[in-house]
Amino acid sequence: xxxxxxxxxxxxxxxxxxxxxxxxxxxxxxxxxxxxxxxxxxxxxxxxxxxxxxxxxxxxxxxxxxxxxxxxxxxxxxxxxxxxxxxxxxxxxxxxxxxxxxxxxxxxxxxxxxxxxxxxxxxxxxxxxxxxxxxxxxxxxxxxxxxxxxxxxxxxxxxxxxxxxxxxxxxxxxxxxxxxxxxxxxxxxxxxxxxxxxxxxxxxxxxxxxxxxxxxxxxxxxxxxxxxxxxxxxxxxxxxxxxxxxxxxxxxxxxxxxxxxxxxxxxxxxxxxxxxxxxxxxxxxxxxxxxxxxxxxxxxxxxxxxxxxxxxxxxxxxxxxxxxxxxxxxxxxxx
Amino acid sequence: xxxxxxxxxxxxxxxxxxxxxxxxxxxxxxxxxxxxxxxxxxxxxxxxxxxxxxxxxxxxxxxxxxxxxxxxxxxxxxxxxxxxxxxxxxxxxxxxxxxxxxxxxxxxxxxxxxxxxxxxxxxxxxxxxxxxxxxxxxxxxxxxxxxxxxxxxxxxxxxxxxxxxxxxxxxxxxxxxxxxxxxxxxxxxxxxxxxxxxxxxxxxxxxxxxxxxxxxxxxxxxx
Numbered sequence: 001x002x003x004x005x006x007x008x009x010x011x012x013x014x015x016x017x018x019x020x021x022x023x024x025x026x027x028x029x030x031x032x033x034x035x036x037x038x039x040x041x042x043x044x045x046x047x048x049x050x051x052x053x054x055x056x057x058x059x060x061x062x063x064x065x066x067x068x069x070x071x072x073x074x075x076x077x078x079x080x081x082x083x084x085x086x087x088x089x090x091x092x093x094x095x096x097x098x099x100x101x102x103x104x105x106x107x108x109x110x111x112x113x114x115x116x117x118x119x120x121x122x123x124x125x126x127x128x129x130x131x132x133x134x135x136x137x138x139x140x141x142x143x144x145x146x147x148x149x150x151x152x153x154x155x156x157x158x159x160x161x162x163x164x165x166x167x168x169x170x171x172x173x174x175x176x177x178x179x180x181x182x183x184x185x186x187x188x189x190x191x192x193x194x195x196x197x198x199x200x201x202x203x204x205x206x207x208x209x210x211x212x213x214x215x216x217x218x219x220x221x222x223x224x225x226x227x228x229x230x231x232x233x234x235x236x237x238x239x240x241x242x243x244x245x246x247x248x249x250x251x252x253x254x255x256x257x258x259x260x261x262x263x264x265x266x267x268x269x270x271x272x273x274x275x276x277x278x279x280x281x282x283x284x285x286x287x288x289x290x291x292x293x294x295x296x297x298x299x300x301x302x303x304x305x306x307x308x309x310x311x312x313x314x315x316x317x318x319x320x321x322x323x324x325x326x327x328x329x330x331x332x333x334x335x
Numbered sequence: 336x337x338x339x340x341x342x343x344x345x346x347x348x349x350x351x352x353x354x355x356x357x358x359x360x361x362x363x364x365x366x367x368x369x370x371x372x373x374x375x376x377x378x379x380x381x382x383x384x385x386x387x388x389x390x391x392x393x394x395x396x397x398x399x400x401x402x403x404x405x406x407x408x409x410x411x412x413x414x415x416x417x418x419x420x421x422x423x424x425x426x427x428x429x430x431x432x433x434x435x436x437x438x439x440x441x442x443x444x445x446x447x448x449x450x451x452x453x454x455x456x457x458x459x460x461x462x463x464x465x466x467x468x469x470x471x472x473x474x475x476x477x478x479x480x481x482x483x484x485x486x487x488x489x490x491x492x493x494x495x496x497x498x499x500x501x502x503x504x505x506x507x508x509x510x511x512x513x514x515x516x517x518x519x520x521x522x523x524x525x526x527x528x529x530x531x532x533x534x535x536x537x538x539x540x541x542x543x544x545x546x547x548x549x550x551x552x553x554x555x556x557x558x
Contacts, residue, residue, distance in 0.1 A: 052466055081468035092463035095557045096481040106467040109477060138557040158467075 007060030085155030262313030287315030376449025452486025492548025
């Protein structure tokens with residue numbers, strides 16, 4: 001749906017060229033929720049704005065839905081932007097317009113629908129985001145979560161194929177974040193809408209994204225299916241992001257286990273394997289003893305996963321390891 | 336000394352005429368100031384740094400003209416403008432003769448205030464409207480101006496009050512008005528009673544303008 005070929009962006013600040021995005025290749029498949037994570041200044045905001053050309057690339061080609069948008073003139077660009085919705089961290093609603101008028105604005109600007117049809121579309125969009133009773137209110141009368149729902153309704157007004165989310169939940173509290181993310185996931189499923197979102201929170205990626213790209217200093221340093229990147233991070237930046245959500249420091253953990261006898265392994269279960277009674281089986285068959293040192297069972301989008309650090313002693317260790325390796329489980333020997 | 340003898344010098348018919356002249360000058364010049372100053376303010380804003388039509392040269396040129404006009408004392412402008420005023424209205428005298436210099440004096444001031452009001456609009460609003468596929472014209476008309484409306488109304492209020500004080504000088508070209516009355520009778524003929532009446536009327540006028548402006552600002556602020 002979206003492709004980047006050697007796209008790069010350099011800002012000229014005080015006579016010097018500052019690279020914001022190094023030459024980048026990227027493919028976002030149709031219908032996916034694609035997450036870009038990075039610290040501020042990593043270039044994710046620039047990358048997002050290159051898709052609807054709120055930023056002009058210094059070079060390279062951006063392709064959206066088979067069309068090279070980097071070659072577009074002003075008229076084509078406006079048409080593209082009607083097909084690419086966008087929501088923002090600070091919502092960017094017009095304070096002078098009611099909720100209904102905010103949602104209607106993209107349609108009025110496009111000028112393709114008659115007034116009645118616009119009213120109907122607005123009513124159904126507001127119902128979809130759960131704000132049917134708030135149509136006559138002004139944005140200042142709404143909570144943050146409601147404002148973002150208005151933003152989402154507005155972004156969907158022109159029935160776009162792509163939705164860009166610029167730190168859409170960063171200004172919201174955790175509970176509101178969860179409900180807005182759920183709404184995005186529903187929209188993604190119902191409308192088969194391709195969503196590209198940027199965030200600095202791994203938790204946002206874990207909840208809604210299918211794929212993730214990790215950005216650092218203007219480069220994509222790691223990319224893949226969320227479960228893979230989340231459970232087996234390779235780049236130091238990715239590891240830091242994952243640790244932030246787990247709130248565990250690995251070094252600290254190892255020190256704490258110094259007095260624990262036996263071998264220490266970390267098992268990672270994914271999908272149905274998470275619920276299989278593997279540990280008991282292996283213990284009985286090979287005679288090993290195990291104690292659980294740390295563990296977490298959670299979901300990545302719709303996929304359950306479990307990660308467990310075990311101390312194993314006694315019995316037939318090699319056979320136990322072989323059993324783990326043979327099962328649908330990823331095993332790392334930590335000690 | 337009772338009240339009647341104290342106001343002995345006050346010719347109420349003259350006061351009424353002067354009040355009408357002041358209101359005419361104010362109304363006429365305010366309309367033209369807004370009609371000319373609003374686009375100028377929008378242009379100043381758009382050419383400014385990091386804006387839609389960012390253009391250093393145009394911005395500097397516009398800024399220079401605005402600054403020159405703003406630094407001229409109004410009383411000087413009134414006299415310098417005389418040939419131009421005659422060309423425009425056929426006379427340099429009376430209410431009609433006062434309006435062109437009033438407009439030229441107030442427009443740059445108002446344009447600056449409009450520019451400031453537009454800068455107060457969150458950049459994110461412009462970005463969001465751009466992302467909807469709006470043309471520049473649509474961004475200005477559908478987003479920038481409506482969002483800046485409270486600020487623009489406040490700017491009109493301040494400009495109207497500035498114009499009231501400018502009209503006091505318009506007596507120089509024989510435009511009449513309350514200020515002129517205060518200078519000619521109150522000051523030059525030592526008629527304190529005329530001075531007091533005219534000053535009170537000007538005060539009331541300014542108060543009314545300010546409170547109407549404030550109410551409109553509150554009405555249009557949805558914050």
